[in-house]
Amino acid sequence: MLLKLSTTKGNMLVMNKRLIICTAFLTVAAVTVISSCSNNRSTGLEFARNMYDPIGYNPDQPNKNFKDGKTAQNPPAGTTPVGFDKYDIYPNTLEGYQAASAGMANPIPVSVATLEQGKTLYLNMCSHCHGLEGKGDGSIVKLGKFPAPPSYSTGNSSRGGSMKDLTDGKIYHTITHGVNLMGPHKSQLSPEQRWKVVMYVHELQKLQ
Numbered sequence: 001m002l003l004k005l006s007t008t009k010g011n012m013l014v015m016n017k018r019l020i021i022c023t024a025f026l027t028v029a030a031v032t033v034i035s036s037c038s039n040n041r042s043t044g045l046e047f048a049r050n051m052y053d054p055i056g057y058n059p060d061q062p063n064k065n066f067k068d069g070k071t072a073q074n075p076p077a078g079t080t081p082v083g084f085d086k087y088d089i090y091p092n093t094l095e096g097y098q099a100a101s102a103g104m105a106n107p108i109p110v111s112v113a114t115l116e117q118g119k120t121l122y123l124n125m126c127s128h129c130h131g132l133e134g135k136g137d138g139s140i141v142k143l144g145k146f147p148a149p150p151s152y153s154t155g156n157s158s159r160g161g162s163m164k165d166l167t168d169g170k171i172y173h174t175i176t177h178g179v180n181l182m183g184p185h186k187s188q189l190s191p192e193q194r195w196k197v198v199m200y201v202h203e204l205q206k207l208q
């Protein structure tokens with residue numbers, strides 16, 4: 001009998017303890033939820049404030065050190081962005097196209113590997129218009145949605161001469177700036193990738 005009483009008392013103590021823990025937990029949770037709703041523009045508790053305010057200037061911050069008062073400065077004239085090279089200097093004009101033809105030569109050595117890469121890039125970026133073999137019969141041309149570009153091997157360039165005689169510089173200039181209905185590809189293909197495509201276009205020019 002005595003033993004039974006003490007166990008009941010013991011159980012009740014355990015239950016009280018659980019109740020207290022549960023109530024405390026729920027109170028903290030409720031306070032957190034309610035206080036977080038009160039001001040939804042507040043950033044809340046900020047830990048390590050210094051990490052939000054860097055010592056260096058942010059690009060969009062005013063800056064008295066420069067004449068125009070801005071932190072983000074234009075690069076000096078003639079600067080070449082990383083990954084681009086001097087070949088992008090030829091302007092998007094007929095004169096630029098002719099000058100590119102006279103002044104440019106593919107700097108990348110032709111090898112099985114570079115030709116394979118050029119082929120993959122050509123298939124992904126050009127073949128839907130120019131066709132798998134450059135005959136001007138790409139998939140969108142076959143749909144009747146787009147006029148056929150001239151064939152690389154038998155067609156004539158709209159800028160004079162036959163397509164099979166297009167030089168390194170003319171093809172590179174065309175990929176970079178586009179021509180008429182063909183859009184520019186300078187933001188899609190790096191100079192190195194463009195040269196690899198040029199290499200593969202030369203192969204297609206040889207087809208009958």
Ligand code: HEC
Pocket residue numbers: 122125126127128129130147148149150156157158159166170171174175179180181182183185197198201
């Ligand atoms: C949206 C379709 C389209 C895509 C994509 C396209 N071209 Fe063209 N391309 C044309 C058309 C159309 C012409 C003919 C434009 C003209 O002379 O009026 C052309 C012309 C050319 C010429 C001839 C330029 C000249 O001097 O006459 C070359 C070279 C060429 N494209 C290469 C490429 C390469 C390489 C790619 C892929 C990087 C490519 N094109 C992607 C439609 C396309």
